[in-house]
Structure formats: structure tokens, C-alpha cells
Amino acid sequence: MSDYNHREIERKWQQFWEEQQTNRVVEDISKPKYYVLDMFPYPSGAGLHVGHPLGYIASDIYSRYKRLKGFNVLHPMGFDSFGLPAEQYAIQTGQHPALTTEQNIARYIEQLKNLGFSYDWSREVRTSDPSYYKWTQWIFGELFNSWYNNKTDQAETIETLTQEFGHRGNARVNAPCDENTPTFTAAEWKAMSADEQYAMTLKYRLTYVADATVNWCAGLGSVLSNDEVKDGVSERGGFPVEQKLMRQWMMRITAYAQRLLDGLDTIDWTESLKEQQRNWIGRSVGAMVKFAVDGYPGHNIEVFTTRVDTIYGVTFMVLAPEHELVSQITTEDQKSEIQDYIQSTKKRSELDRVADVKSVSGAFTGAYALNPFNDQKVPIYIADYVLAGYGTGAVMAVPSGDQRDWNFATHFGLPIVPILDGQKNMETEADATKEGKYINSGIIDGLTFAEATPVLIQWMEERNIGKGKINYRLRDAVFGRQRYWGEPVPVYYKNDENGQPLPYLISEADLPLELPSVGKYLPTETGEPPLGRAEGWKYQEKSGDSRSGGSRYDYELSTMPGWAGSSWYWYRYMDAHNADEFASPEAIAYWRDVDLYVGGTEHATGHLLYSRFWNKFLKDRGYVPEEEPFKKLINQGMIQGRSSFVYRVKGDDYSKPVFVSAGLRDQYEVSGLHVDVNIVENDVLDIEKFKATRPDIAGENAEFILEDGKYICGVEVEKMSKSKFNVVNPDDIVERYGADTLRLYEMFLGPLEQAKPWNTNGIDGTFRFIRKFWRLFYNDAGQWLVKDEVPTKDELKVLHKTIKKVQEDIESFS
RNA sequence: GUCGGGGUGGUGGAAUUGGUAGACACGCAGGACUUAAAAUCCUGUGAGCCGCAACGCUCGUACGGGUUCGAUUCCCGUCCCCGGUACCA
Numbered sequence A: 001m002s003d004y005n006h007r008e009i010e011r012k013w014q015q016f017w018e019e020q021q022t023n024r025v026v027e028d029i030s031k032p033k034y035y036v037l038d039m040f041p042y043p044s045g046a047g048l049h050v051g052h053p054l055g056y057i058a059s060d061i062y063s064r065y066k067r068l069k070g071f072n073v074l075h076p077m078g079f080d081s082f083g084l085p086a087e088q089y090a091i092q093t094g095q096h097p098a099l100t101t102e103q104n105i106a107r108y109i110e111q112l113k114n115l116g117f118s119y120d121w122s123r124e125v126r127t128s129d130p131s132y133y134k135w136t137q138w139i140f141g142e143l144f145n146s147w148y149n150n151k152t153d154q155a156e157t158i159e160t161l162t163q164e165f166g167h168r169g170n171a172r173v174n175a176p177c178d179e180n181t182p183t184f185t186a187a188e189w190k191a192m193s194a195d196e197q198y199a200m201t202l203k204y205r206l207t208y209v210a211d212a213t214v215n216w217c218a219g220l221g222s223v224l225s226n227d228e229v230k231d232g233v234s235e236r237g238g239f240p241v242e243q244k245l246m247r248q249w250m251m252r253i254t255a256y257a258q259r260l261l262d263g264l265d266t267i268d269w270t271e272s273l274k275e276q277q278r279n280w281i282g283r284s285v286g287a288m289v290k291f292a293v294d295g296y297p298g299h300n301i302e303v304f305t306t307r308v309d310t311i312y313g314v315t316f317m318v319l320a321p322e323h324e325l326v327s328q329i330t331t332e333d334q335k336s337e338i339q340d341y342i343q344s345t346k347k348r349s350e351l352d353r354v355a356d357v358k359s360v361s362g363a364f365t366g367a368y369a370l371n372p373f374n375d376q377k378v379p380i381y382i383a384d385y386v387l388a389g390y391g392t393g394a395v396m397a398v399p400s401g402d403q404r405d406w407n408f409a410t411h412f413g414l415p416i417v418p419i420l421d422g423q424k425n426m427e428t429e430a431d432a433t434k435e436g437k438y439i440n441s442g443i444i445d446g447l448t449f450a451e452a453t454p455v456l457i458q459w460m461e462e463r464n465i466g467k468g469k470i471n472y473r474l475r476d477a478v479f480g481r482q483r484y485w486g487e488p489v490p491v492y493y494k495n496d497e498n499g500q501p502l503p504y505l506i507s508e509a510d511l512p513l514e515l516p517s518v519g520k521y522l523p524t525e526t527g528e529p530p531l532g533r534a535e536g537w538k539y540q541e542k543s544g545d546s547r548s549g550g551s552r553y554d555y556e557l558s559t560m561p562g563w564a565g566s567s568w569y570w571y572r573y574m575d576a577h578n579a580d581e582f583a584s585p586e587a588i589a590y591w592r593d594v595d596l597y598v599g600g601t602e603h604a605t606g607h608l609l610y611s612r613f614w615n616k617f618l619k620d621r622g623y624v625p626e627e628e629p630f631k632k633l634i635n636q637g638m639i640q641g642r643s644s645f646v647y648r649v650k651g652d653d654y655s656k657p658v659f660v661s662a663g664l665r666d667q668y669e670v671s672g673l674h675v676d677v678n679i680v681e682n683d684v685l686d687i688e689k690f691k692a693t694r695p696d697i698a699g700e701n702a703e704f705i706l707e708d709g710k711y712i713c714g715v716e717v718e719k720m721s722k723s724k725f726n727v728v729n730p731d732d733i734v735e736r737y738g739a740d741t742l743r744l745y746e747m748f749l750g751p752l753e754q755a756k757p758w759n760t761n762g763i764d765g766t767f768r769f770i771r772k773f774w775r776l777f778y779n780d781a782g783q784w785l786v787k788d789e790v791p792t793k794d795e796l797k798v799l800h801k802t803i804k805k806v807q808e809d810i811e812s813f814s
Numbered sequence B: 001g002u003c004g005g006g007g008u009g010g011u012g013g014a015a016u017u018g019g020u021a022g023a024c025a026c027g028c029a030g031g032a033c034u035u036a037a038a039a040u041c042c043u044g045u046g047a048g049c050c051g052c053a054a055c056g057c058u059c060g061u062a063c064g065g066g067u068u069c070g071a072u073u074c075c076c077g078u079c080c081c082c083g084g085u086a087c088c089a
Helices: A006-020 A053-068 A084-093 A097-114 A130-144 A158-168 A186-191 A194-201 A253-266 A271-281 A308-313 A332-347 A350-355 A403-412 A449-463 A569-575 A585-591 A607-620 A662-667 A687-693 A730-737 A739-748 A760-775 A793-813
Strands: A033-038 A072-074 A146-149 A154-157 A207-217 A222-224 A242-251 A283-293 A300-305 A316-319 A363-370 A377-382 A394-397 A466-472 A491-495 A501-505 A553-555 A594-599 A630-635 A639-649 A658-660 A670-675 A703-705 A714-718
Touching: A006 A097, A006 A739, A033 A053, A033 A569, A033 A585, A053 A072, A053 A594, A053 A739, A053 A793, A084 A097, A097 A730, A130 A146, A130 A207, A130 A607, A146 A158, A154 A158, A154 A607, A158 A186, A158 A194, A194 A501, A253 A271, A253 A283, A253 A466, A253 A607, A271 A607, A283 A308, A283 A449, A300 A308, A300 A316, A300 A394, A308 A449, A316 A403, A332 A363, A332 A377, A394 A403, A449 A466, A569 A585, A607 A630, A639 A662, A658 A662, A730 A739, A730 A760, A739 A760
Parallel strands: A033 A072, A033 A594, A316 A377, A594 A630, A658 A703
Antiparallel strands: A146 A154, A207 A222, A207 A242, A283 A300, A283 A363, A283 A466, A316 A394, A363 A377, A491 A501, A491 A553, A639 A658, A639 A670, A639 A714
8 A cells, every 4th residue: 555655755856856957047028027035044053943934935835826827936045144153153162153154054955955945046145155245345335435415315426425515515415414514615625635525525425434322242242233132131142231432334224214214105014014113213203492501602402392382381401411511501519419410320221221210310400591482591400311312312391291391390399381271180290282272382372283383483493593303213223343253344444644544445346355264253352353363454455446555554343233234135136146246237127126025023123124225225326126125025923932841849859859740730849940842742751761861860860740640741832942942843844744744734823924832733634634635646556546538527617616716815815 | 101913612723895603624522444553534523402313593703882684804992912112302
């Protein structure tokens, strides 16, 4: 009797696909294109677990379906292979990260091939490969050579900026730039030296160097981006993170804030993901208002407010403790109080400040500000509820309309002035209503909210004391990392005539700038990044760069952040082996954008935002055709681990540990321990295997208290991870049931978008289904039963009903 | 707090636009085959009622209302769960 033999079948076809290059795809203008992309994985040492393939299976099904529908389908796979774990491993063992990475990738590829995915492996990319990161460095260079013109609302080359400087100076240039950029005329521009002109352009570029408050993680010896920090500690490693002012490469993503927001309305993503990006960008419409400081002519406090209409309700001002004006305006008798407060704020970690929302604290500077609308004197305080990093780091406080201001006013005995006749309960809390007519409000008395705001803004603009303004929460991205295993920033430094180093781009002909070898992967003894250990890591003239002139120049020592390589990779798949361009214009014109992108929701404010940013930039510069890179996006839910626990009775003798079965644990005082799920079947522990993994309890040394003759493990659903011993590897399942069963089963587990625990309870049913299916086409002797006869009417009916059903089910998924 | 998504048998979950609720599968129970087991196949399986059985009846998609000939689906309110975010002026 013959039966379904998954090993033989799958081996045969995987070999056939390999030999025939079945999944290879070439550009073909006679067919419509369709691009199905998976978020490429970081190749970790643990290999693939059963959670990884979920999205890959779905996208593979869809790719095959689209091919059968006559589309030319691009469905590639690659590796996001720069990353911290390989570097950490290198620090511990001295093994080069490239080697570890290579081994891990080989394992991933083997596992992915075993699962029978229809990837075109000829297009595979690896972000850590010099032939790939050459183009990551090149894009960095293009950003460096560009500025953002607000008038045309797009990025342009630096040449258009210097031309404008030569014609009319910078007074009419409307562009995001360094806030300390002086205004100059065309004549002044022409009078500058070449170095001075160059230094001036550095203030406008889309990548630039600035002193920035960064998340410094001493444990990792590196700067982290906001999305790499969770609850005040590093996401990887869990080391404490502190705020520190450092000179850093920055990327001007804020120039694109509005377009990143607008683009969301044109793409087919889930509402929750779009909301996450909207919140992250954090647009708020309001006004900037200048308050003069009484007795300090020329010193203004500029505030941002979304409620200018409440301006007559201002009874005090609050500055962030870090605000630069604080030291200048504090009066003699308030000095010690202010100093103490600043000290106590510094001591409180970011975590405490955020966690403690309720208590009110602050200190009076002794100075007063003048309300520009009625010249009323209001006291200036400092308090840590005002954040230095948002808006201007100063607020006008309106206790009648804002709860935090109300709390502060009540605590310090400051007046609370109602400004709308619709406001209630002023004694117990603030009322943020916009209903009613204004009272106590000078020029807007008797008006409604809708009427008042334009009147106020016009009044301020006429007198140059304020203007309408849109503010974003989004900050420019810190682009430098003090690490080894990343793309070197392709920049060298040369001193100007005053001996100040200026950054210059390494010419395209000298790319890629390859990672040098270093003896150790740690920062140097003098605190430089690991690249500072590289011998001869100095710029040599290679291709006649006019500025390098033969002498020695220093390379930039920082490397790029993890998201650099993944912010454009979908283009590289279009033309993966091109040595002259990141992808040929022909390939890009054919494949254009990703039609369906499948991946996890954890990249909402990282990868998915940076990728949209770089894509818009590349579009501005004419390299790519579409404003948005990912038309449709589906987030597959996480497959969680199902951890198993054994319970050890507390206080027992260490030489003879006692473990009690889950059902009886209430009768003892126990502590739960994770136990490897691979030695547990249907929650029953294999005691012999358990003993074998734990030398301390081998032989007769441990006692097990059983129920019904078995040791039952406790169960908890947690994230799948090595440290929780709940990782299920797909290889064992493929070996036992075959890739088809695993794929079908994962699709059967529940809705794709939903998180769900891994659980093999139902896998036998799926396996039975496939075997039944196989037997529809083979008899007991293993003979192929399908005949080349004209089908009957009934058979055709079944066939077409099936086709319709399959089509509808698959289309509804996308 | 706030934004987003959800709540359907013992379990995972179906139900396309408001039209037979519970597809398919797991589990469970019974049966066939077998010396026995595995595998395979067949039958039953939301709760309750009447009954030997068939036929049939009532209730039922978190809870309370509403719209409708008809509601898991639409509207209002309440409770609970999951995810994001957190002094953003």
C-alpha cells in the first residue's frame, strides 16, 4: 500500500525548481507586473522559528495566485544583515561579525528553501555586502548633496541653493536649516571664502552634523534612536539610557513631515498603523507668540500654542528647566531656588519624570513677562512638565482652560481668569471648552472660537509679535552610531583656514567605503567608536578629489543606524547585480513600487517611516517614479510561544529538589521554572529527557510528585524567545509532516492579522486533510488516477465552483 | 487618560453587501475494520424541552436598549479584552 510521502515529493520538486530556475523572473513588458514583498529578516543565530514563516506563507500563496492570473510577479527575499547581536557576539568571541552573519544566512536560506517558497533567489540582497552598501552610502551622499526647497516643496541639489545665494543671498530662501543661520546678501556671499561658502551650505543639507540631545547608552557604547529605547532602557540588552548632548550626523526627515502625513491618505494600510504614524509625526495647528520679558529689552519668550484664543487668560509663563533664558532672567534672590530645582530635575531620570504625572513642582524665576495683547505682567516659572524638546520649550499658561496649568496655579496660588462664558467648574478643575463667547478678552470680547482665532493671528502678524504656525512632534533622525557592524558613513574631514574640521563626502568613484578590520570590536580607550581602532583608517587620495590634495584627512568614525540599509532595499531587488546604479532606470520604470507588503507592525514608526522618507527624497531627485513605496500593507500577527513550566517546591534541600505537577502545585509553596517545550508533549513532561538536560537532578537525585502517573506542565502564552525555552523550530515539523502541512496549518491557525499562540494540537487534522487530498489522485498502489478524458458536466461544475471559491477567498485576504 | 482593533459552541475559528448562525478543523462520544493497536472510514456533537424514535418547539453571536419584515452584521449606552501612545502646550 502506498501513501502520501511528503519527504519524497518535496525533495523532488524543490530540486526541480532549483534546476529549472522555475521561480526566476525577468522584466517582461508584455505582462502586467505585480510586486509582493516580505519584510526581510535579520539573520539571528537562533535560526527561523515557526513565527517567521507566517507572513512569508501568506505572501507566497498570493504570489503564486497572481502568477496563475497572468501577472509577472516579483517575489524576492534577502537579509537585513547589519545588526547588534552579531557585533555583541564578536565582542565576546573575537569572531568577525561578517563570518557569523554568513553562517546564519546560510542556515536561514536552507530553512526557507525547505519550506518551498517561490522566491527568485537570484535577486537575493544582503545589506552588509559591500556591493549593496555601496548604494546605501551613495544615497547618503545624495541626501548630503541636497536641500529642501519649501517653495517647490521638494528636495533639490545644493547647486540650485548656491546659485540662489549668488543671485539674491539667502533672505528669500525658504528652507529648513540650522536655526542660527545668519542672513546674508548676494554680495556678502560672494565675499566669502570657498571654505566659508561650503560651511554655509552645511546648514541646509538633508544630512548634516549638529549638536543633538541623543539617547546615549553606555552599556552598548552607542547612540540609540527613540524607537530603539523602550521604557528608558535599550530595546536590545536592556541597558540604561541617558540624555546626552553629542555631535552627531542627523537626517532632516522633518522637512518631509507634511508629505509623510498626506501620503497616508493615498495608501492601503490598516487604520491603526496609519494612526501610529500620524501620532508619531504629531501635527498640531496653532500660533507662535512672542512675550517680552519685563526689564530685559531684546529678550523674548517665544511660545507655541494651539489655543491663541485663550491668550487673555494667561496668568503666568512656564519655561522648561533647560531653557536658555532661565539663567539670564533669574533674579538675585530667586537664584538658589532655581538652581535647586534644576538640580533636582537633573537627578530624576527620564523614567521618573514620565511616570510621575500627578505631583506639581516648579520654581519662580523672579522675572515677569508682558502679555503682548494687554501688557499685563505675568510671573515666569520653570517646571519640568514643560519639555525642552517640544515646541519652543516654553508655554503660556492658561489655568482656566488647561488642567496642568490649573494644577500649577492652584498649587502656587496664582490667579485663574475665565475667558469664555461657557466655562464651568472653575473651582474644581479647568474647562477646555470652546463653547460660548469670550469675556475678559480685549479685542475678542463677544466673539466665538471660530471668529476669534483669525482676528488674533492677524493682529499679531501686523505687529510682528506672532504668527500662525504648524508644529510637528517629529524630530530629525540621528544618523550616527558608535558601532562597528554597520555601513561606514562615507565622509572625511579636512580643516578649513581656521583649523576647524569640515566634513566632505567621499567621491562616488571611491565607494564602497568598506569596513576596515579592527583588532577588537569595542570603543577605543579614548572613547572613539570601534572604527578608531582601524590601522590606516585615513583618507588617501584615490580619484583626484580636488580637496584632498595629497595630505592626510580623517575619516568619519561612526557607522549608520540599522534602518539605513532597509530604507531602500526593495529597489535593489529590481536589479540586484547592477554595479553602476542602485537599480537601472528601466528596471525601476517596470517594477515601480511594491503592490503588496507583508510584515510586522513593530516597524510602524521606524522602518516604515524612514522608507517612505527616503522614497520621497529619491522621487524628488528623479530616481524613482512613485511618491509612496508600499501601496498595500498587511501586518501579520505575531505567533506567540506557549511556554511550559515545572514547579519546584521552595525551601527544599538543594541536593534533592522536588518538582510538583501543575495540578497539585496549589498545595505547596513553589517557584515556576521555564522548561524546554521540545521535551513536553500535550503538556506532559518527558521526565527522562528533563533529567538529561539538568545534570544537577540526574539519576535518583530529584523527586517528582505526579498526578495520574504523569507530570503535567503549567502553560503560559509569551513572546517566543530563546530565553523562555518556548521556541518551536519549523524543521522538526517539516521533517515529520512536510512543508505543505506546516504551511496549510499556519494559515489555518486563525486570521493572518491576529496574534495567536503556537499550538500543534490541530496539526494532525491538517496532515489528514493533505493525505486525503493526495488519495483523490492516487490509488492504493500509488498509481496516478487522473485520465486525459473530457470531463463530465458535473466535474466541470465542481471545478469551476472551486476556482470561484479559491479566487474569492484569496482576493478577500488582499 | 487617549487613539486603534476586538468580544460567536468544550477549543481555533467561518458566515462576501442586513437574509437558514456555528462552514472547515481540533476535541469528545459511538460504530466499522483488527487477535489487539496504529492508520483509515462512518455517525453524532451550541443549550434546553417533548419523546423509544422521527417530526417538532424555545432560547442563543459580551450586556442593556433601538432601527428593520428580518440584525453576529447598522445606531445609542454599558462592561471586558488586546495593541499603540503617554505631561505635545
